[in-house]
Amino acid sequence: MTRIVVIDLHGQFTHLERRALRDIGVDTEIVSADTPADELDADGIVLSGGPDMDRVGNAPDYLDLDVPVFGICLGMQLIALERGGAVGGGDYGGYADVDVEIVDDEDPLVGSLAPETRVWASHADEVKELPAGFTHTATSDVCGIEAMSNVEAGLYGVQWHPEVAHTERGEEVFENFVTICESA
Template sequence: MRVVVIDNHGQFTHLEGRALRDAGVDQEIVDNDTPPEEIDADGLVLSGGPDMDRIGRCAEYLELDVPVLGICLGMQVMADQLDGRVGSGEYGGYADVTVEILDEADPLVGSLAPETRVWASHADEVKEVPDGFTHTATSDVCGIEAMSDADRDLYGVQWHPEVAHTERGQEVFENFIARCRS
């Protein structure tokens, strides 16, 4: 079992790799300009990062037919590339946020119901989920905190499950790993 983290130059990317390693998964962090044909993985994590102008080949990675977890910018890339809508957040910077889980059956975040505390940045956020996606979590800071397309195994969270400030963040990674194994 191998999960590759796509490095979108975010400050927490190394922690995403560690969370996967802590879950007993073979993992590797690769730069976001790595050719898709060079990626051998059972799943991908699109990391957070500073802005949409530096997403490299992320759109191509969505076509690799493996489960994908988008974190913060990674979720925004997914929404943008699949015809959802991304815009500026009203709140802005990092904050400790209570997220309400909207779908207890969701394979990624359903187990966190009814709510969980997370660490998130809201400079930009998904404003409209792409076709085929379900809006799975919300907060008073951000309307769309998480989204899933379980049929295509594409998942996104606005928050950072890899940081210590996020409660039950490791559970998000374990839920994703379970999707990669199925």
């Protein structure tokens, strides 16, 4: 059975990320971001959302493990910063329903979604510049970079929260990540 751990970056929806994975038959648990990288035993890692970069613990070290990593909101921003991208304050601010446009229908994480998909997202902070080697995979009127992927490195991220009921086809995003992990 595929095992994916959810790294707790202190977000309010972390438990829902675990539940979404459990509901699709994945062996999963929430793990503290203070866990040393060499103690993680998983086929994939989800970096949860969270309030700020000051509480990410050892999460940057997890990007160098030989397993796929899926960053959600703060998790995506962490990936971008650690790989040389830029993160800054969003013009829109807090949580809202947003229509995202999938701009890369070949992307293994979000490419299967409808060309326009309604999601629940926070834009207090957002990725402003992609790191080298990453592909821009989704956009919106509110945020230029709603999703990104580096398939070769096994690093993926979305600005929105696929684990909440307000997001259309959120379960599909988790199913796609499981497929990525099983193929790695």
